[in-house]
Amino acid sequence: MSRFFAGREATLIDQAGKSLSASAEGVTLCLYWHDGAENPTCAEIISGEHHAEIGLWFDGRGLCDFDGAFFLPREIARVLAELGYTVPDGCLA
Numbered sequence: 001m002s003r004f005f006a007g008r009e010a011t012l013i014d015q016a017g018k019s020l021s022a023s024a025e026g027v028t029l030c031l032y033w034h035d036g037a038e039n040p041t042c043a044e045i046i047s048g049e050h051h052a053e054i055g056l057w058f059d060g061r062g063l064c065d066f067d068g069a070f071f072l073p074r075e076i077a078r079v080l081a082e083l084g085y086t087v088p089d090g091c092l093a
Helices: 074-082
Strands: 002-006 026-032 042-047 050-059 062-067
Touching: 026 074, 042 074
Parallel strands: none
Antiparallel strands: 002 026, 026 042, 042 050, 050 062
16 A cells, blocks of 8 residues: 655664654555465655655554664554554553
8 A cells, every 4th residue: 555645754863873864755654464364564754855654563452562773653543644643642642
């Protein structure tokens, strides 16, 4: 599943803590499911030349953990909510 958010800008930080410049033209969000998985297992945020992959773990329909980012981008939370998942507020920046 892929969704484009026009006019949005991703804040991406590399492993050394350095902020990467991101495109203000928009952000693309892709959700991925592994074969046979009931819930999405990974989200990818793409902005300009930069991207981040974020692993997702669920307990039923609630997000219980993620990996690959300090905070979950609101675009991911929005799309997950539209799909009927709950995302704890503490996961968001």
